Amino acid sequence: MNTRFAPSPTGQLHLGHVAAMVYVWGLAARLGATVHVRIEDHDRQRCRPEYTAELRETLDWFGFVPVNGGRWSQQSEHDDRFQSALALLRERNLVYACRCSRKELEPLPDAAERRYPGHCRDLNLPETEGTALRVRLPADSIEFHDARHGRQTQRPSAQCGDPVVRDRLGQWTYQFVVVVDDLHDGIDWVIRGDDLLPSTGRQLLLARLLGRSAPLHYFHHPLIVNPDGTKLSKRDAAAPIAELRGQGLSPAGIIGLAASRCGLLPEPAPRRLDDLADLFGRWTFENLFHQPYRFVY
Template structure:
């Protein structure tokens, strides 16, 4: 069986969130239990206006504090722009890319109102327009999608099916300000780095079909996906970044040991039978056959840690 290769790919916009630690641990465990498995750390800093100075270094320190060592990285997306440009060139050569100078207001006037939790579906306003026409503004570049269903079996969520044209529409590959879109860069990076398995939050499940399609159009096969439930607070609501105790650093500064954090997270992932403190060696000795995550509710004692 081929070695498992996973990655943890945080955006350096703040300290390591518990939701990020949940995903980081799951990715680390999958790789470490595989003979010759590899675990890669990638900083998704492509959206430079959102990057917080010093955040990448603090995330690295927080991961080290938990003992979640990686085999390769940290790799910064901001140093890989040539790969994303080459991918767009390859897609454009197949007639799959076109410029779009629509504003959000233009799209909103034509698009159907999305239901709760859904995205606005791009209505194709620029799809068949002359690309050489004068542009109202610096254009985005969009991916031309077919009217077909993309399906896959998620390691956690099970079967997922999406019609790209109906549910997504032609999506952005590069914004008008020149920033490459997440949908493109994550596919290029995962393929280039040889990812076999991707663990991430359930909020990205709906993005996966377009990434599978992109991988196919780039002549490759997408990795396996495992979308874990989001970490929630004591009320079952998504854990906000501003919630006290929501970050690993705050918990550590409050005197909560790494073993306690790992134990609770591992129990939430179905790796350990209880939330008792545990070591990395304990995690690797687990008899769990696979990830079996549940919605991880942060322990109430962590929500207002005492310093």
């Protein structure tokens, strides 16, 4: 079994990232899975080398490193595999150029994202500078099982429409590169936050278009959120890990703090990386964390 931790170097790490690490390494220990660490630095506008260096140093400090034969990798070094995947989709006549701006997408009622209505789908536009590339998705609904949420049904054509695989600046998009990299690394257990649950159906369809036949297993864990219920993010006032380290907290202390915020522990108490297998061994997937936990500053 293979899983991965895939952070983006777009800012300093905070407690929400540590919670994600706890889930990945803890569940991997329980499952006996290999853990790969993939730095998702495909976004050249937001990712910075200094954040990548800090991310690597912080993971080493915690001991959250590849295990059971896992590997470090950086998405910015994977251009050849992305080009090959794009060529495969082209051969199947699934790629087309799009000149639409975000403003032209259709806002859906009560939805956090906008749906692409297919303006350029059949226009046969030339691939010129400033055009994006999209992939034609079938109108199918897709079913999958999440170890926490149970059976899920999504219809990506109604959620988002045809996804962009390369944007107007020539950058690869998250929805595309995560699928290609997961296929390349043989990932069969995806452990990640609830905010990415809506992306699962479109990623499964992309994987099928690229030839994946093996089933994928999912566990979407709850998020540490702000007092108002919004996701804790790098843009918030969340204390970065560097600040917690400066206050004298040890790796075990910060891991225990994150575990308590996730409901894994009743109160903050130091937990080493080696303790995570026992921590997760006490839970069944059916009773794993049905609500997000609030992080109050």
